[in-house]
Amino acid sequence: MIQYVLRRLLVAIPMLLGAMSIVFFAMRILPGDPCVAMMGAEATTAALADCTKNLGLHRPLLVQYVDYLWRSVQFDFGHSLRQGYPVSQYIGRMFPHTLVLVLASAVVAALVGVPIGIVSALKRRSPLIDYPLRIFALLGLSMPVFWLGILLLIVFSLRLDLFPLIGGGDLDGVINMLRTGEVFLYPRDFLAAVGDVLYHLTLPAVALGFTLAATVSRLSRSAMLEVISQDYIRTARAKGQGERAVVYKHALRNMMVPLLTIIGLFVAIALTGTVLTETVFTRPGLGKMLVDAIGARDYPLAQGAITVFTMIIIMVNLVVDMLYAVVDPRITYR
Amino acid sequence: MAIVRDAAAPELALPGLGEKTADRSLSRYLRRYGPIGIGVLLALAMVVIAAGAPLLAPLSPSAQFSDAVLKAPGTFDRHALGTDEFGRDLLSRIIWGARVSLHVGLASVIFGFGVGVPLGILAGVQGRRVETCIMRCADMLMAFPTLLLALIIVTALGGTLMNEIVAIGIALTPNFIRLARGLALTIREQDYILAARAIGSGQLRVMARHVFPNALYGLVVVATLYIATAIRTEASLSFLGLGIPPPTPSWGNILSEGRQYIKCCPWITTFSGLAIMLAVLAFNLVGDALRDLLDPRLRGE
Numbered sequence: 009m010i011q012y013v014l015r016r017l018l019v020a021i022p023m024l025l026g027a028m029s030i031v032f033f034a035m036r037i038l039p040g041d042p043c044v045a046m047m048g049a050e051a052t053t054a055a056l057a058d059c060t061k062n063l064g065l066h067r068p069l070l071v072q073y074v075d076y077l078w079r080s081v082q083f084d085f086g087h088s089l090r091q092g093y094p095v096s097q098y099i100g101r102m103f104p105h106t107l108v109l110v111l112a113s114a115v116v117a118a119l120v121g122v123p124i125g126i127v128s129a130l131k132r133r134s135p136l137i138d139y140p141l142r143i144f145a146l147l148g149l150s151m152p153v154f155w156l157g158i159l160l161l162i163v164f165s166l167r168l169d170l171f172p173l174i175g176g177g178d179l180d181g182v183i184n185m186l187r188t189g190e191v192f193l194y195p196r197d198f199l200a201a202v203g204d205v206l207y208h209l210t211l212p213a214v215a216l217g218f219t220l221a222a223t224v225s226r227l228s229r230s231a232m233l234e235v236i237s238q239d240y241i242r243t244a245r246a247k248g249q250g251e252r253a254v255v256y257k258h259a260l261r262n263m264m265v266p267l268l269t270i271i272g273l274f275v276a277i278a279l280t281g282t283v284l285t286e287t288v289f290t291r292p293g294l295g296k297m298l299v300d301a302i303g304a305r306d307y308p309l310a311q312g313a314i315t316v317f318t319m320i321i322i323m324v325n326l327v328v329d330m331l332y333a334v335v336d337p338r339i340t341y342r
Numbered sequence: 343m344a345i346v347r348d349a350a351a352p353e354l355a356l357p358g359l360g361e362k363t364a365d366r367s368l369s370r371y372l373r374r375y376g377p378i379g380i381g382v383l384l385a386l387a388m389v390v391i392a393a394g395a396p397l398l399a400p401l402s403p404s405a406q407f408s409d410a411v412l413k414a415p416g417t418f419d420r421h422a423l424g425t426d427e428f429g430r431d432l433l434s435r436i437i438w439g440a441r442v443s444l445h446v447g448l449a450s451v452i453f454g455f456g457v458g459v460p461l462g463i464l465a466g467v468q469g470r471r472v473e474t475c476i477m478r479c480a481d482m483l484m485a486f487p488t489l490l491l492a493l494i495i496v497t498a499l500g501g502t503l504m505n506e507i508v509a510i511g512i513a514l515t516p517n518f519i520r521l522a523r524g525l526a527l528t529i530r531e532q533d534y535i536l537a538a539r540a541i542g543s544g545q546l547r548v549m550a551r552h553v554f555p556n557a558l559y560g561l562v563v564v565a566t567l568y569i570a571t572a573i574r575t576e577a578s579l580s581f582l583g584l585g586i587p588p589p590t591p592s593w594g595n596i597l598s599e600g601r602q603y604i605k606c607c608p609w610i611t612t613f614s615g616l617a618i619m620l621a622v623l624a625f626n627l628v629g630d631a632l633r634d635l636l637d638p639r640l641r642g643e
Contacts, residue, residue, distance in 0.1 A: 034495065152622070155618060158601065279487065
């Protein structure tokens with residue numbers, strides 16, 4: 009087991025390094041001088057030289073590269089060109105918003121996707137059930153999340169006026185109250201703040217969750233099909249167990265193992281989805297921050313955001329690999 | 343188990359091969375060929391629309407009708423799908439937008455295929471250090487989701503049609519490398535490869551004349567699915583304002599521009615988004631159906 013963990017770690021580290029190198033060099037070939045972007049075209053040569061020196065851009069590329077890697081490991085991504093605050097501070101502020109969105113949409117995706125996948129697998133020979141469900145999955149897979157988001161906004165925010173058009177709610181307030189212990193002093197205010205966050209979260213989570221549900225339902229359908237044809241299911245049926253027990257006790261539990269491996273894939277898709285979802289719903293978060301940073305040519309901010317995205321994806325995959333080994337001990341022998 | 347085998351058995355038969363005894367009811371026929379039929383029809387329609395845009399579009403996509411700014415859709419009007427904030431005809435813009443989507447969709451998949459498949463086959467056939475080297479590079483690119491990688495590259499290069507193709511192409515390449523390697527690994531164990539080597543075929547000949555043709559069918563099937571991904575990625579990039587710059591209509595930037603007007607004029611975003619969805623759906627349907635026909639065991643994966 010320890011050997012397996014070490015081997016996975018050894019694979020993950022060069023991958024992380026490589027991915028970060030790609031980010032670094034992509035940001036270096038960007039057109040335009042960051043100093044000009046920061047100070048405007050009217051800046052004096054002396055000021056520009058000073059700025060270049062401050063940002064360390066006068067050093068050899070290799071030195072800058074090593075410096076970037078070393079600082080990134082310490083979560084130091086430099087300062088935003090526009091506002092001047094440390095990038096890590098922005099990331100720290102935006103991360104909870106994105107995390108909440110990913111979690112909420114994962115809940116939606118699981119609640120919608122897994123039952124659909126299971127039913128569609130169990131009833132695959134009845135066209136009236138399997139077919140509409142597969143069409144639903146295909147539609148979800150083909151529907152761009154930003155379009156679904158806009159449709160939801162048109163119907164639920166503009167026409168019915170049930171949900172807000174923009175914003176992410178006072179998540180910072182909620183976190184602050186949790187941190188300072190004000191939760192216990194003013195539980196009513198806390199609940200109101202949580203309610204506000206959920207109120208802002210509903211539409212984005214439904215939009216992202218629905219598009220993810222399509223993937224989840226397909227994967228759980230094939231996982232269920234795989235499991236249902238195993239010998240132990242036949243044994244369970246042969247010993248006279250009811251269909252309900254077979255499905256819930258034998259099939260469903262074993263189905264979770266293959267489903268676990270897709271969490272990594274799921275997080276990757278969900279994080280990409282947040283970039284689009286947060287933009288559509290004008291919601292604060294890492295994805296929106298990235299898009300805004302690119303638009304404003306704020307390179308350190310964009311670089312930091314992309315680095316964090318990649319780190320999260322690689323880390324999640326690593327954790328999933330480990331979980332998989334815990335759930336299914338046979339894996340470590342491979 | 344018996345139930346499963348019974349259900350799978352007829353599906354294993356390829357169309358038209360020894361299936362005379364099976365019931366050929368209409369529903370069965372529709373079940374198998376319905377999706378691919380709809381998919382092919384939609385995809386063909388898209389090709390026709392994209393190719394014939396100059397003939398099919400009722401008006402110029404850039405002509406501004408100042409008398410009809412943000413006009414609602416009406417069936418018998420001059421502007422069947424309404425107009426945008428500059429009074430440009432939405433139907434014509436969507437028809438012209440099909441060109442961009444299809445162009446980027448096909449070209450970037452060809453790019454990814456052209457770069458990824460040779461590398462993947464090389465990795466699979468050669469093995470050892472070459473394989474490790476290629477696959478680690480592919481893994482590195484795989485760490486980025488397709489959209490994120492395309493976004494990084496397109497930001498670095500700038501948003502033009504060509505750069506968008508290259509960016510999405512590169513983002514798709516690792517997928518093709520993995521797929522081609524996987525196929526090559528099974529093919530290289532076949533007897534005919536041994537036979538080819540026995541008569542003195544070199545490594546390159548084995549790869550080009552034996553491994554590639556045998557992997558081709560599987561590769562093309564999956565390539566169809568990646569066209570859908572590429573179209574969606576292109577639309578996403580344009581939506582984020584990183585794709586082809588605005589005067590040229592693309593579905594993503596029409597939708598993005600229409601976002602400001604969802605309150606008064608939801609038709610702009612509704613129709614452009616519908617176009618994106620139908621295009622992605624078309625290639626998803628065709629790819630799915632082809633894969634099912636190729637290998638019933640993969641059904642629904």
